[in-house]
Amino acid sequence: xxxxxxxxxxxxxxxxxxxxxxxxxxxxxxxxxxxxxxxxxxxxxxxxxxxxxxxxxxxxxxxxxxxxxxxxxxxxxxxxxxxxxxxxxxxxxxxxxxxxxxxxxxxxxxxxxxxxxxxxxxxxxxxxxxxxxxxxxxxxxxxxxxxxxxxxxxxxxxxxxxxxxxxxxxxxxxxxxxxxxxxxxxxxxxxxxxxxxxxxxxxxxxxxxxxxxxxxxxxxxxxxxxxxxxxxxxxxxxxxxxxxxxxxxxxxxxxxxxxxxxxxxxxxxxxxxxxxxxxxxxxxxxxxxxxxxxxxxxxxxxxxxxxxxxxxxxxxxxxxxxxxxxxxxxxxxxxxxxxxxxxxxxxxxxxxxx
Numbered sequence: 001x002x003x004x005x006x007x008x009x010x011x012x013x014x015x016x017x018x019x020x021x022x023x024x025x026x027x028x029x030x031x032x033x034x035x036x037x038x039x040x041x042x043x044x045x046x047x048x049x050x051x052x053x054x055x056x057x058x059x060x061x062x063x064x065x066x067x068x069x070x071x072x073x074x075x076x077x078x079x080x081x082x083x084x085x086x087x088x089x090x091x092x093x094x095x096x097x098x099x100x101x102x103x104x105x106x107x108x109x110x111x112x113x114x115x116x117x118x119x120x121x122x123x124x125x126x127x128x129x130x131x132x133x134x135x136x137x138x139x140x141x142x143x144x145x146x147x148x149x150x151x152x153x154x155x156x157x158x159x160x161x162x163x164x165x166x167x168x169x170x171x172x173x174x175x176x177x178x179x180x181x182x183x184x185x186x187x188x189x190x191x192x193x194x195x196x197x198x199x200x201x202x203x204x205x206x207x208x209x210x211x212x213x214x215x216x217x218x219x220x221x222x223x224x225x226x227x228x229x230x231x232x233x234x235x236x237x238x239x240x241x242x243x244x245x246x247x248x249x250x251x252x253x254x255x256x257x258x259x260x261x262x263x264x265x266x267x268x269x270x271x272x273x274x275x276x277x278x279x280x281x282x283x284x285x286x287x288x289x290x291x292x293x294x295x296x297x298x299x300x301x302x303x304x305x306x307x308x309x310x311x312x313x314x315x316x317x318x319x320x321x322x323x324x325x326x327x328x329x330x331x332x333x334x335x336x337x338x339x340x341x342x343x344x345x346x347x348x349x350x351x352x353x354x
Contacts, residue, residue, distance in 0.1 A: 021344040028340020031333040042151035046070065049144050051111040051118070053086040055104040066106070088119055108132075110141040112148045112301045124316050134318040136309050140299070142322050148301040150326065156213065157282030161275060163221050168228025169264065169271070175229070176236025177259050183233070194226050206294045216295065220285060231274065235267035242266075269345045276338030280331050287327060303327050 012020070023029050046066055047054065056063040056076045065075040065086070075083050090103040110131070116123060116139035125135040133142040175183045202219055209215060239245065240263060248258045289295035290304025298305060303323040310319030 018344045022340050025340040025343060028336045028338075031336040032340075035330070035333045035337070038150070039154050042147065042154070045147055045151065046106075048106050049108040049110065049112075049147055050106045051086060051109055051114055052083075053089075053103045053105055056084075056086070056089070056102075058101050060100075085119060108144065110144045112140060112145040113299050114141070115139045115299075124313070124319075127318050133322045134316070136306065136319060137313070138299075142306065142318060145301040145306060146303070146322055146326050149303050149306070149323075150330065152213070152296070152301060153283045153286055153303060153327075153330070154279075156217065156286045157279040160217050160220055160224065160282045160285075161278040163217065164225045164278065165228055165271065165275075167221065167225040169232050171225070172229035172232030173236050173259050173264065176233040177240055177255065177263065179237070190226055190229065194223060196223055198223055202289065202294050211295060211297055213296065216286070216289065220282075224281075228271075228274070228278075231270045232267065235270060236263055239263045239266050273338070273342040273345050276334050276341060280334050280338070283327070283331060283334075 041048075046052070050066055052066040052069055052075065054064070054066050056065060058076070063076040065084075069075040069083075076086075086103055086105060087109055090105060093099065093101045093103060115121060118139070120130075121139035121141075122135060123137055123139050125131055125139070127134045131141050131143065133146065135141055136145070171186060175186050198220075201222070202216075205211075205215070205219060236259070244262060245258060248262050253261075286295060286302075287304040287307070290302040291308050292304075293308070295304055296302050303326060306319060306323040310316060310321075310323065314320065
């Protein structure tokens with residue numbers, strides 16, 4: 001007797017198929033893994049790149065300056081004005097024999113904010129084993145500033161893109177769904193609003209208010225939502241004519257549910273594929289503003305400010321090479337991710353009708 005073999009057929013959803021397709025595109029997949037890992041690590045930079053000690057043992061007591069300094073503002077040595085210089089303190093403890101006091105510093109014991117007022121820092125010091133990428137015109141460590149600026153740039157672009165998506169999807173979806181006079185009114189409003197000279201607005205606001213992270217996001221959000229609005233409007237115009245929309249309305253579902261539960265879920269392809277390129281635009285916008293001097297106020301770490309300093313003294317090659325290389329590889333990785341997502345979400349490859 002022959003036993004019948006059992007075969008199980010694995011059914012995958014469209015999202016699972018698209019994710020498997022994206023994973024097969026090695027360039028985009030590995031770029032996502034590397035960039036995501038570096039971004040998550042960047043939130044822990046104070047533990048790896050900082051001039052504050054991780055642990056100080058003094059008179060049989062333990063202090064944690066890097067933690068208490070950010071949480072409560074209290075650090076080791078607050079009985080005297082200012083904060084202890086932990087690199088010098090470590091040398092002093094080593095010189096004192098017979099005393100069991102010690103200082104544990106981060107792997108890279110330099111802060112992106114310390115300048116020539118700190119002992120040992122010099123202006124325009126070339127790359128060395130002490131300062132891996134040298135120092136800038138005020139003696140600040142370039143490598144430390146480069147790493148902290150990475151977190152600021154990515155966070156700025158992600159937050160800006162998410163806010164723009166929220167506003168663009170809300171307005172664009174309403175325009176495409178309701179149409180008529182509502183759509184016509186917002187089209188004319190967008191045409192007027194998009195003619196706003198953005199750079200001049202930023203210059204005027206920066207001359208009145210001190211630029212900050214949230215202020216720049218607020219200013220850019222004024223006009224950056226427009227491009228997403230037109231994409232969503234077109235998708236909603238196309239989808240609202242489909243039978244499933246009429247069926248949902250005949251069942252008594254509200255316009256809000258029909259728009260954002262049914263239509264939006266079938267209009268995510270342009271939203272997802274456009275996301276990485278929107279992040280690229282956000283990073284480039286911040287770097288451009290910082291380079292022109294209308295971005296984040298010094299001494300906030302910024303690729304644009306570093307590039308401006310480097311180009312003002314082109315002989316200091318590390319000041320130009322470092323921010324350009326960091327921006328190039330970051331944007332290149334995001335573009336690779338965008339290409340992979342665009343190919344994986346191509347409706348000609350996987351769609352709900354196949």
